[in-house]
Amino acid sequence: MKKNLLYRIAILLAAVGLLLLLAVIGSGAAYPDLRFRIGAPLGLSLIFASLLLLFICWVWEIHDGIKGKQYLWAAILAILGCIVIVRILIRL
Numbered sequence: 001m002k003k004n005l006l007y008r009i010a011i012l013l014a015a016v017g018l019l020l021l022l023a024v025i026g027s028g029a030a031y032p033d034l035r036f037r038i039g040a041p042l043g044l045s046l047i048f049a050s051l052l053l054l055f056i057c058w059v060w061e062i063h064d065g066i067k068g069k070q071y072l073w074a075a076i077l078a079i080l081g082c083i084v085i086v087r088i089l090i091r092l
Helices: 002-027 034-067 071-091
Strands: none
Touching (some): 034 071
16 A cells, blocks of 8 residues: 555656646746746656655565565566666666
């Protein structure tokens, strides 16, 4: 139950962050404007918090797979996650 709630909170934070960024973009605000100086960092922070929560959900899913003795499922999740992380780090 807690994992499902955590996932829903992550999705909600991401949606609010994206809506906030779209509102800043739609308003046409630029740097000196207060809407940009508050809205853009807040929207990006919400999206970053959402990514952290989704990472926690992913690790929790691997833990549940190992706990339930579904080793193949846990290994597939871990390998795919590592591939995604490595691809992101290579682009930096």
